[in-house]
Amino acid sequence: MNLRRDVFQAIADPTRRAILLLVASQSMTAGAIASNFDTARPTVSKHLQILTECELLEQTQNGREVYYHFNPNKMKEVADFIEPFRKMWDDRFNKIEDIMKKYKSK
Amino acid sequence: MERKTKIDAENGRQELEITREFDLPLELLFKAYIEPEIIEQWMGTKVLKFDCQKHGSYQLETTDPKGNKHGFNGVIHEFVPNKKISRTFEMENTPFGIQLEIYEFEELTEETSRLKMHVIYESVEQRDQVLKLPFAMGINMAHNRIEEIVRQLK
Numbered sequence: 246m247n248l249r250r251d252v253f254q255a256i257a258d259p260t261r262r263a264i265l266l267l268v269a270s271q272s273m274t275a276g277a278i279a280s281n282f283d284t285a286r287p288t289v290s291k292h293l294q295i296l297t298e299c300e301l302l303e304q305t306q307n308g309r310e311v312y313y314h315f316n317p318n319k320m321k322e323v324a325d326f327i328e329p330f331r332k333m334w335d336d337r338f339n340k341i342e343d344i345m346k347k348y349k350s351k
Numbered sequence: 352m353e354r355k356t357k358i359d360a361e362n363g364r365q366e367l368e369i370t371r372e373f374d375l376p377l378e379l380l381f382k383a384y385i386e387p388e389i390i391e392q393w394m395g396t397k398v399l400k401f402d403c404q405k406h407g408s409y410q411l412e413t414t415d416p417k418g419n420k421h422g423f424n425g426v427i428h429e430f431v432p433n434k435k436i437s438r439t440f441e442m443e444n445t446p447f448g449i450q451l452e453i454y455e456f457e458e459l460t461e462e463t464s465r466l467k468m469h470v471i472y473e474s475v476e477q478r479d480q481v482l483k484l485p486f487a488m489g490i491n492m493a494h495n496r497i498e499e500i501v502r503q504l505k
Contacts, residue, residue, distance in 0.1 A: 253479050257363040327358055329485035335356040338371045338466075340393040345379045348389070 252323050255299045260284060261292050265301060265315060272305070272314040360482055365475045367482065369468040377458040380466060381433045384454065396423065404430050409438075425452075433458075447481055448473040 255261055260282065267273065267281055279289040293313060296302040300319045305312050360367040373380050383389050387398040390411075399410040404427060411423040422443040429437035436454040441447075453469040472478040 253362075253483065257475065257479075262362075326483060327360060330482050331356055331358045333485045334358070334369055334371070337393060338356055338373070341380070341383045342373055342375060344389060344392050345373075345375050345383050348382070349375075349379055 252299045252301060252319065253326070255295050255301055256323060258292070260289075261296055264289075264292055264296060265320075268302065268313050269315040272312040274310050274312055278313065360478070363475055365473070365478050366469065366471045367478060369470070370465065372459065372463060372465045374462065375464055376462055377433055377456060377464040380464045381456050384436065384456075403427060403436075425449075446477075448477050450477075450481075 256265070263282070264278060267278060275290060275293055278293065279286050282289055293302065297304060297313070300316055301323075303314045303316050305314065355371055357370045358367060359370070375383075383393065385401075385403045387401045390396070390401070391398050394411065396411040396413045399412055401409045403409070407427045407430070409425055409427070413421050413423075415421065424441055424443065425439040427436065427438045429435055434456055436452075438452050438454075439449050440452050441449045450473075451471040453471075455467045455469075457465045457467070459465055470478075472481065
């Protein structure tokens, strides 16, 4: 499993989350994104690269400029990823409830 | 749909919290965690050893459909009847390390109770891997070893 490039690692970083929030409202160039941060430009580029590799951001070429867009479908995947884990525990707890209710009536 | 089980897993942290309210009196909920024959029923595992007291330890074992055996074990650090269990938990022969589990049992009414599980992993990466296991199973039906273990846990 390559953790460096997966969505969950990508959103674990506060700067990258800030970038996603910024780009969610409108697509922007790397320069426009970088101007919102005190961080060095190459650092922002690195963050953009990671977000693009894990498909949270998409790029489109407009003349000489590259614009970054937010990919809501990928984000939805992230929002849902805990649900199967929750469901697994919920099922397990339901089982405890069933077993113990029977136990009680014995 | 009512969501009885709540997961709190903040990004970038090596811990998570699982909270659940039960339609069970506190004593019965607690019993489900300390009686080996009841644990066998809801966890679907065989209990090889279960010495539930401070410095005590436990050993569980499951057999997957292919007949492979998977072991789990841990040590009890705190045991306060109807209130608290602190213990370690390890899935043997997996990369998930050893986790610290703090169970807090609480009476809500005479007929209802709440369990709060605080689980601490060795690293953020390990926590995220454990969190993602059921998710990964849903999207990837590949039959690797870890998935078999998780299926047994269900």
